[in-house]
Amino acid sequence: MAYYIANTPTLASKKACFFYQEGDFGGNAALGFKAAGLNFAEQASYVSGSQVQPFAAQVVKLKTAGCELVAFFGVPSATANMLGTAAKVAFNPTWMVSSVGSEPTILNGLLGASSKALMNKMYTPSFLTPTSDIGNPYVKQMKAIAEGAGLQWNFFTYYGINTAYVAAQALKAAGPNLTRTGLVNVLQSKSLTFKSAASVPFLYAKNSHQGLTGYWMGQYDADGNLGRITDYVMLATSSQTGQAKKATFKQLAAPKLLLP
Known part of the structure; x- marks a missing residue:
C-alpha cells in the first residue's frame, strides 16, 4: 500500500492518515508503513469488538486533522462502521482499505443500499x-x-x-x-x-x-466490483x-x- 501511494502522484500529494485495529493486526501494519517511509499526519484506532458502536470520535478526529487519504486496517464490520459514520459527518477522503476489511459481500450486507456509493473508488490490494x-x-x-x-x-x-x-x-x-x-x-x-x-x-x-x-492494487467501481488497476x-x-x-x-x- 505504501509503495502504491508513494508511486502514484495523485495519492502521494494527499495528506495521509492511518486508522487501525489495535493489536498485532494494526501494529504489524504500522511497522510496515514505517519501514516503507510513509509518515502519517494523524492516526486513530479502535479496539476489536468496539465497532458495534459508531466510530464518531475517530472519524471526527481524522476529519478535523484534514486527512485526504485514510489507510485502514480493520475487519469488514469496522470498515462498514467507518464508511457509514464518515458519510454522516460529510467526511469524504480517499479510502485505502486492507484486503481483510474490504470483502464486498459482507460490506454490502452491512451497509445495505448505500454500499456501492460508499465503496465507490475505494482502493484495496489483493x-x-x-x-x-x-x-x-x-x-x-x-x-x-x-x-x-x-x-x-x-x-x-x-x-x-x-x-x-x-x-x-x-x-x-x-x-x-x-x-x-x-x-x-x-x-x-x-x-x-x-x-x-x-x-x-x-x-x-x-x-x-x-x-x-x-499484492496488486484494485479499486471498487460504481457497481461494487473490485477491478485490478495495476498490471504489475x-x-x-x-x-x-x-x-x-x-x-x-x-x-x-x-x-x-x-x-x-
Missing part, C-alpha cells in the same frame, strides 16, 4: 485473481466448486478453496507415508511449483514461511525491514478441473 474474473480458469473452477457445495461465492470461500487446493498439492507431493517433517520439507522445496489462483509468488522456504509475497504486482519479503518492489508475475497453467 493477492488473488479477482472473483469477478470468471474467464480465469482457476476462478471459473473454484466458483463451480463453491456453488456445487451450496456455498456463497465471495472472497472468503474463494480464499478457502484456493488454500485447500494448495494444501492438496502439498499432501500429494509428500507421498503416502505422511509425516510432519516430510510435509514441511515438501513445502520448503516445492512451493514454487504449486498451482493456484494467486497473482503473486508463494514463498515457503527454510528461512521464510511468509506464504504469498505481495508489489512484492516484499519483510513488512518490518524490507522495501516493496515492482514486479510481474504469471500464473502457472491451470490443469483440467484443477485436479492436483
Whole structure:
C-alpha cells in the first residue's frame, strides 16, 4: 500500500492518515508503513469488538486533522462502521482499505443500499485473481466448486478453496507415508511449483514461511466490483525491514478441473 501511494502522484500529494485495529493486526501494519517511509499526519484506532458502536470520535478526529487519504486496517464490520459514520459527518477522503476489511459481500450486507456509493473508488490490494474474473480458469473452477457445495461465492470461500487446493498439492507431493517433517520439507522445496489462483509468488522456504509475497492494487467501481488497476504486482519479503518492489508475475497453467 505504501509503495502504491508513494508511486502514484495523485495519492502521494494527499495528506495521509492511518486508522487501525489495535493489536498485532494494526501494529504489524504500522511497522510496515514505517519501514516503507510513509509518515502519517494523524492516526486513530479502535479496539476489536468496539465497532458495534459508531466510530464518531475517530472519524471526527481524522476529519478535523484534514486527512485526504485514510489507510485502514480493520475487519469488514469496522470498515462498514467507518464508511457509514464518515458519510454522516460529510467526511469524504480517499479510502485505502486492507484486503481483510474490504470483502464486498459482507460490506454490502452491512451497509445495505448505500454500499456501492460508499465503496465507490475505494482502493484495496489483493493477492488473488479477482472473483469477478470468471474467464480465469482457476476462478471459473473454484466458483463451480463453491456453488456445487451450496456455498456463497465471495472472497472468503474463494480464499478457502484456493488454500485447500494448495494444501492438496502439498499432501500429494509428500507421498503416502505422511509425516510432519516430510510435509514441511515438501513445502520448503516445492512451493514454487504449486498451482493456484494467486497473482503473486508463494514463498515457503527454510528461512521464510511468509506464504504469498505481495499484492496488486484494485479499486471498487460504481457497481461494487473490485477491478485490478495495476498490471504489475508489489512484492516484499519483510513488512518490518524490507522495501516493496515492482514486479510481474504469471500464473502457472491451470490443469483440467484443477485436479492436483
